[in-house]
Ligand code: DCP
């Protein structure tokens with residue numbers, strides 16, 4: 001019986017409910033039970049980062065302009081984000097997860113996959129493990145998480161979202177397709193709002209309708225992702241929970257003491273960050289083909305811009321040159337920034353870079 005149980009992979013996806021907003025409610029008892037919005041200022045085009053469930057009843061959602069959110073829910077309490085606190089909570093929850101299984105893959109500050117396949121016993125079934133996980137998080141952090149339990153990452157992620165807040169949704173082995181079939185296609189990984197609209201126009205709304213399309217249709221509609229999305233729509237997802245992801249990028253970022261739009265100062269900061277990243281790359285002996293610039297404006301809008309090239313870069317002046325170009329494209333009159341970050345990804349080894357330079361020289 002136990003062996004039979006162990007044949008199935010057991011993966012839990014756990015995600016905090018209204019993460020930033022719940023932390024603010026927890027740390028200020030006056031906010032408990034009230035609509036809370038964490039994000040930028042309404043009069044400076046700020047957006048909502050997190051809305052408490054009390055605020056969501058009024059139609060408020062993440063990424064909505066704060067000014068609109070306040071119109072929908074005028075009694076909401078607005079809070080500025082406290083990123084340091086959220087990071088601490090995140091570290092703590094990952095430590096709690098580690099007491100359940102060493103196989104953990106964090107996806108962001110507030111969520112992770114846990115592979116508990118080998119932790120199952122007759123009594124300690126995956127749903128019981130998920131329940132204990134929720135209890136421990138509540139006990140230690142005074143915050144709720146929602147969990148999804150199934151045999152795969154994609155289904156567990158969908159399941160954890162289906163009964164928020166404080167949910168525990170179990171999709172038993174063998175019932176994956178029954179679970180997925182009636183859901184809207186945008187529940188699946190890789191189907192964002194634009195893709196959803198495009199597919200809906202063809203009269204396809206539910207995962208069941210999607211799953212019945214042929215391979216040719218999938219390739220035509222999803223290109224390189226066709227196979228993955230087809231398999232996921234059929235409830236097949238063999239991707240393992242990855243503990244140590246290969247590091248995909250090196251970056252350095254800084255929050256400014258004061259928001260600034262001073263171009264010379266911004267360029268200086270970009271240059272310093274590029275130096276940091278370059279040092280890390282040199283230590284590892286790697287170089288990357290993509291330079292990324294991260295910006296957070298004074299109204300808490302965060303975005304990234306990137307540029308890729310054939311020959312990888314490693315030296316700070318090269319990284320800085322590209323990052324500065326990206327910066328120049330984003331600066332406009334009156335715009336101020338509170339955070340800057342520079343990163344490099346798309347790694348190959350340095351030898352490859354030397355090779356390619358050599359080849360270029362030979363080509364002359
Ligand atoms: N976040 C953000 N901007 C977004 C989305 C999210 O700054 N557009 C931040 C704030 C969220 C946190 O990331 O609190 C976690 O994101 P989630 O998508 O998990 O959203 P929440 O935890 O806020 O709500 P939910 O209960 O739906 O998970």
Ligand code: MG
Pocket residue numbers: 015016017018019110
């Ligand atoms: Mg969350």
Ligand code: MG
Pocket residue numbers: 015016108110111
């Ligand atoms: Mg999340």
